[in-house]
Amino acid sequence: MSDIYLNDPVLTHAAAHRRHLMALQQCYEQAMQQHALDAIVLHSGKPKRHFADDQDATFKSHAHFLHWVPMAGLSDSWLVIRPGERPLLYLYAPDDFWHLSPTLPTPEAAPWSEAFEIIHLRKPALPTRPAGRIALLGEIALLQPDVSEALKADANPAGLLRQLDEGRVCKSEFEIACLEEASLRAAQGHLAARRRFMDGGAELDIQLAYLGASRQRESDVPYGNIVGLNEHAAVLHYQHYALQAPATRHSLLVDAGASVHGYASDITRSWAGDDALPIYRALIEGVDALQKRLITRLAPGLDYVALHLEMHRELGELLRTLGVVSLPAEAQVEQGITAAFCPHGLGHLLGLQVHDVAGRIPDFINGDVRNPPVGHPMLRLTRELQEGMAITIEPGCYIIPMLLEPLRNDARGQAIDWSLVEALAPHGGVRIEDNLVITADGAHNLTRVPATGL
Numbered sequence: 448m449s450d451i452y453l454n455d456p457v458l459t460h461a462a463a464h465r466r467h468l469m470a471l472q473q474c475y476e477q478a479m480q481q482h483a484l485d486a487i488v489l490h491s492g493k494p495k496r497h498f499a500d501d502q503d504a505t506f507k508s509h510a511h512f513l514h515w516v517p518m519a520g521l522s523d524s525w526l527v528i529r530p531g532e533r534p535l536l537y538l539y540a541p542d543d544f545w546h547l548s549p550t551l552p553t554p555e556a557a558p559w560s561e562a563f564e565i566i567h568l569r570k571p572a573l574p575t576r577p578a579g580r581i582a583l584l585g586e587i588a589l590l591q592p593d594v595s596e597a598l599k600a601d602a603n604p605a606g607l608l609r610q611l612d613e614g615r616v617c618k619s620e621f622e623i624a625c626l627e628e629a630s631l632r633a634a635q636g637h638l639a640a641r642r643r644f645m646d647g648g649a650e651l652d653i654q655l656a657y658l659g660a661s662r663q664r665e666s667d668v669p670y671g672n673i674v675g676l677n678e679h680a681a682v683l684h685y686q687h688y689a690l691q692a693p694a695t696r697h698s699l700l701v702d703a704g705a706s707v708h709g710y711a712s713d714i715t716r717s718w719a720g721d722d723a724l725p726i727y728r729a730l731i732e733g734v735d736a737l738q739k740r741l742i743t744r745l746a747p748g749l750d751y752v753a754l755h756l757e758m759h760r761e762l763g764e765l766l767r768t769l770g771v772v773s774l775p776a777e778a779q780v781e782q783g784i785t786a787a788f789c790p791h792g793l794g795h796l797l798g799l800q801v802h803d804v805a806g807r808i809p810d811f812i813n814g815d816v817r818n819p820p821v822g823h824p825m826l827r828l829t830r831e832l833q834e835g836m837a838i839t840i841e842p843g844c845y846i847i848p849m850l851l852e853p854l855r856n857d858a859r860g861q862a863i864d865w866s867l868v869e870a871l872a873p874h875g876g877v878r879i880e881d882n883l884v885i886t887a888d889g890a891h892n893l894t895r896v897p898a899t900g901l
Contacts, residue, residue, distance in 0.1 A: 463621035465558070465559065472528070476530045484581060485577060487607075489511055489526040491508045493587060509584075510798075523568070524568070527574055527575075534563050536564065538566070540567060581599070583600035583603070584611070606812075617835030626797065629704065629711060631898055635660045636658070636661030639660030644696070650689040667706060673715075677693055678875045683790070696721055696722050698720055698727060699717070699718045700716075710798060726871060730874075734842055741840055742892065747832055759786070760785075762779075767779075787854055791841075802827055803837075807829045817830065832885050
């Protein structure tokens with residue numbers, strides 16, 4: 448695995464990337480024909496400065512730009528795509544002694560650059576306006592409306608954006624290779640995090656171990672790592688890193704990924720500590736087995752909503768087996784009990800964005816949204832699965848007081864063994880998450896392969 452640095456144009460999987468670019472050119476030319484456009488202009492994005500400060504917030508390049516140009520973190524650059532011509536890449540690399548400028552790609556070091564005509568921008572500037580009717584895509588159209596006026600461009604046309612979003616749903620060979628590499632890097636971090644936990648580390652120690660082993664800075668991770676000890680494992684997007692280790696070590700939940708050429712992995716593991724109760728260990732084993740069973744059902748044509756509801760039925764059966772809830776699984780789902788123990792969706796699309804685009808839009812032509820089922824508002828993927836989709840499968844079970852307390856106060860609470868709930872509460876919860884690519888006859892698990900050790 449080669450080292451990958453921010454804005455480093457050297458690319459792994461170069462041959463696959465050339466084929467990826469050829470397919471993208473065809474996709475964009477078809478979109479331009481359908482929307483009566485002569486060119487599409489993509490902006491890479493612009494850093495935002497903190498108010499009354501001289502520092503910028505952490506920046507990520509616009510995903511549609513990264514779909515073409517594998518230089519994550521590249522700002523103030525432009526890509527002009529025209530039918531039948533090489534894309535024009537206006538690459539911003541200033542003469543700067545305060546910061547290290549992006550490295551200009553050359554055919555010798557970065558063969559992918561041969562697919563582009565590259566124009567070096569030393570200062571922020573607009574691209575030369577292509578002739579005809581053009582569309583401008585990116586946040587720049589919202590932040591600086593005068594740019595759209597200067598280019599005489601249609602800003603972020605909804606129908607075009609939906610069509611290009613759909614073009615990111617099923618991944619190319621290059622994209623899958625990047626996702627595999629990102630999964631391997633994240634797995635190295637997860638194993639290091641577990642070792643530091645077992646050695647008695649605090650949340651910050653575990654986070655630093657993860658970053659070191661996955662070879663990332665905090666500003667490079669695809670999303671803020673979730674590192675929760677004990678009760679913190681029940682905070683779904685727990686955002687802090689305690690400096691001191693707790694007196695007792697019941698559990699650790701780590702939800703963290705890595706990024707390769709902008710493509711994200713998103714992996715979660717839960718581990719029992721020395722002070723964990725047997726019922727918590729059984730809960731981890733149960734959620735892990737549940738997740739594996741759901742994965743065996745993955746295939747093109749499967750309704751992801753149905754799989755999400757199957758997860759809830761399986762969770763209800765696990766809660767009944769552990770003695771936490773006495774009702775049959777179907778009754779637990781119907782009464783919203785399982786939703787109180789697992790309020791998030793089964794998973795989502797994965798790619799250049801961690802929660803990738805078009806997860807609820809099965810028909811990009813008219814833009815109709817397929818909403819999640821009643822009682823499950825957080826499900827981000829409601830489509831039928833297709834070959835080439837990259838998805839997550841992440842069932843969970845948590846003790847979240849604000850969700851469980853309403854059950855205690857009505858008839859549903861009579862079916863719950865609150866002594867077991869209280870015994871599990873110091874452990875927080877469990878989530879097990881893998882990254883998968885849908886294949887012609889099932890799914891390829893990017894997470895549970897021998898190379899990752901997970």
